[in-house]
Amino acid sequence: MxxxxxxxxxxxxxxxxxxxxxxxxxxxxxxxxxxRKSLRKDLNSPxxxxxxxxxxxxxxxxxxxxxxxxxxxxxxxxxxxxxxxxxxxxxxxxxxxxxxxxxxxxxxxxxxxxxxxxxxxxxxxxxxxxxxxxxxxxxxxxxxxxxxxxxxxxxxxxxxxxxxxxxxxxxxxxxxxxxxxxxxxxxxxxxxxxxxxxxxNDGELIVRLADEEAFEIGRNIATAPGKVVFRNRMFELLQFTPTTKMVHAVPLLIFPPWINKYYILDLKESNSFIRWLVDQGYSVFVVSWINPDRSYAAVGMDEYIDEGFLSAITEVKAITGQKQINTVGYCIAGTTLNLTLSLMKQRGDTSVKSATFLTTLTDFSDQGEFTPFLQDDFIDGIDDEIAEEGLLRSFIMQRTFSFLRSNDLVYGPAIKSYMMGQTPPAFDLLYWNGDGSGLPGKMAHQYLRQLCQKNEFVDGGIKLCGETLVLADVDVPICAVTCETDHIARWKDCYKGFQKAQSPSKTFIVSESGHIAGIVNPPSKKKYGHYINSDTGLEADEWMHGATFEDGSWWPRWDKWLSSQSGEEIVAREFGSAKHPVLCDAPGTYVKVKATR
Known part of the structure; x- marks a missing residue:
């Protein structure tokens, strides 16, 4: 032989x-x-x-x-x-x-x-x-x-x-x-x-997109230095270490979406939005939301506004001694920042000097690619789910988002992992994508029924925190950054809501790329450009037709806008205050809590 x-x-x-x-x-x-514990049938098909x-x-x-x-x-x-x-x-x-x-x-x-x-x-x-x-x-x-x-x-x-x-x-x-x-x-x-x-996942098939062993929060991801200077049941307040001797007097408070963790803005040093802002001389505070368990079932949009947004604004003012602050809201947090601004307008509260909205929807008259999941049969199923579980579990939302791009986020990764035996890649963005948060039952119900389905914030007002909140109340200087190929918050839909705010000073930017890559777009990468047009009274197509395209990230352009809202320069601040002692190092404890299954 x-x-x-x-x-x-x-x-x-x-x-x-x-x-x-x-x-x-x-x-x-x-x-x-x-x-296997079967998922509700009405969450699997129409x-x-x-x-x-x-x-x-x-x-x-x-x-x-x-x-x-x-x-x-x-x-x-x-x-x-x-x-x-x-x-x-x-x-x-x-x-x-x-x-x-x-x-x-x-x-x-x-x-x-x-x-x-x-x-x-x-x-x-x-x-x-x-x-x-x-x-x-x-x-x-x-x-x-x-x-x-x-x-x-x-x-x-x-x-x-x-x-x-x-x-x-x-x-x-x-x-x-x-x-x-x-x-x-x-x-x-x-x-x-x-x-x-x-x-x-208790028998539920959720394709792992990233090598989870490759990352550790606080070690090689979410590493921007800072301290936790306040904590309540809704969030931890992070204050980041200054890197300049002088900073703008007006502090900046960022509200990330609570569907995911805040460190999408601090994945690594080279693309950290938080680090870049600190380097530009801003006093940066970021809300790190709690990852709710079933005890949060009765927490609604009211609590996110009152104990979340209003509380964070109050604490940043107290820590910095400033009467006004600048704010940023990303995705659902941008929607809720609009709600908060309406409430503050009605209460005569002028604590917010300016607001920036990243990929933010406020007018839900066109539900875009989410239309299949925002009809009564699916929402009824979600209502039954949260009545039983107390929350809308993270993996249900993750699965829904994945099937909007099934070849890229379901079948392609499944073939490589399950049929070819490959280890998922050590990709920080995909790791973050899989590290989601659940939504409290009441909050999920209000958001889906009153905002997404009924569009109450635009059509007649939504009743929250004892008031009827309407988008037209928003009148502080605003800047909206949207993304050209965003399939979650399409730029034209964001623009439609943006136009309904009554702010006398409006700036609208469309970045190239999608929901994440278009926002996390550091100037050093020289990757995606952006479109600008000062005439925000035009229809969306007309706005884009008349827009000027600029190479490079939108970050420096926004920095010029933000700096004009941020007052004089002062000596960089210490952490916290006498009434706000340092509780622990950033990234804190809430960000490390995994979603409830």
Missing amino acids: TTKENDAGEHLELLNENLARVEQLSHRLIEIMTH DNELFMNAASAYWQEMVNNPGKVLENQLELWSKSVKHFVDAQHLLVQGQNAAPQDETPSDPRFSNPLWQTHPYFNFLKQQYLFNAQAIESAVDDLDGLEPKEKQRIDYFSRQIIDMMAPTNFLGTNPDVLEKAVETDGQSLIDGLENLISDLEA
């Missing part, structure tokens, strides 16, 4: 051993799923009525316009038969080659075998033909309400993405090549990754 034959025999034996281990791990997987309405519209179209429907079907049949005949013709000729391929490029099919191998190419082309047929059928549906049409489009897209041949072991050449190359070890490692993720 030759050496080559010996090597082949050893590889085959090792492959068979690993495949036997796969079977053993499969039994362990079945055991986990047997004891009400059946949606599909019934779609089916009814389809059959109605068949009756009223059969030619149109049959035309779409015949186009698919024609493509499929021609595709099959072309493949067969090459085989008969003895050519081990793929037929002509005019399908569009798709990053999922980057392996050359998708183009050259007749089997994989046939699968790819047929999948894309089928996907196009489904999309055309949905596009041609008449007789549906716009929101129903949008939801059908979303859920049909989910089915299309789920059924891609890349998602199955036997039809993914990358996975098969890796299995052969590693003698099946990649399948063992993949199953171990899958089982680990399931065990960590």
